[in-house]
Amino acid sequence: MKGKIALVTGGSRGIGAAIVKRLAEEGASVYFTYCSSREEAERLAGSFAHSAGRVFCLPCDVRRPGEVQKVVEEVTEREKRLDVLVNNAGIVRDGLFLTMSDEDWQEVLDTNLGGVYRFCKAAARQMVLQRAGRIINISSIVGELGGLGQANYAASKGAVNAFTKSLAAELASRNVTVNAVSPGMVNTRMSEAVRSAYGDKIKEKIPLGTFAEPSDVAAVAAFLASEDARYITGQVITVDGGLGLLGRR
Amino acid sequence: MQADKNGIIQSVKTVISQALRVDESQISLESSLIKDLGAESIDFLDIVFRLEKTFKIKIPKGELFPEKLLTDPAFVKDGRVTGAGIAELKARIPNSRWEEFSKNPLVANLGDVFTVGMIVNYLCEKLEAVKR
Known part of the structure; x- marks a missing residue:
């Protein structure tokens, strides 16, 4: 990844932070966005002072088109190219569908799906012009299997999978690949509530017997960003310890 | 110039x-x-x-290549560009070979334009x- 320019959305914690770390360790210059905690983001960016690649953080609410455009413009103006886009920013607002508020539905769709749409729209133009690029969307196994109390989240991730395949077909002739990584249960702050409530029950359903670490997902994202994955596009790569296999029964 | x-x-x-x-x-x-x-x-x-x-x-979108126009039923019917469609295309792209195209206005022939x-x-x- 040496010399490559990567942009990771929602990179200040969890899976996003692991992807930033992995890409920087492999030598890429990594820009990541954060939405709420500037301090946390700057601390993370600063911690890569001795890594192979440079790391920078930029504020961005992925629901706001102007902010998304500004981030992509800043990166491409500074670096004159953008090689890798990882759409990781996402939220959960779990709740049973019958009592789910319109706001919780809208906010999740607008962030998890709308954010992917906006960043792809802004970045794809540069990638088409340079005739090269890698887009990696972080999805979820819930997008395929569904999940109790997650109608909004499941809908957003299922849509990301379909979006990934469609965009892959459109951009393939420009040597831009588009893939998704679909994690199962990962040890992050976002899944903390579910893990503490149903952790043991979920573990019983995972053939590999443990939750994933953010680095497990980051490794797949880094592979998809690498030259080794040049012939892979339109795929949703599941990283779930086999959870989906039993979930279908 | x-x-x-x-x-x-x-x-x-x-x-x-x-x-x-x-x-x-x-x-x-x-x-x-x-x-x-x-x-x-x-x-x-x-x-x-x-x-x-x-x-x-x-x-602006559609100003140079009016692709949206070609999916509008008012401008395209049965694979042919209608009179209204040709008029619209002429207005949007004045300097092109519209006389030639008008003789057989198949959508497939638009590539020539x-x-x-x-x-x-x-x-x-x-x-x-x-x-x-």
């Missing part, structure tokens, strides 16, 4: 050569983007992106308007 136009023609040839991966020597003002140079739908977008960057202008010369004419007018 002629010197300007020559510069525009050269830049357009470079843009098309980069977008379609064809040698500049194969590109003339009469070349049809689809029939002669093998352009597909995403190529038109690629050309627009590169023109915007090269000439530092904004080309989208020529390198059409892009050059569009840019000459657009850049003149920007200067004014």
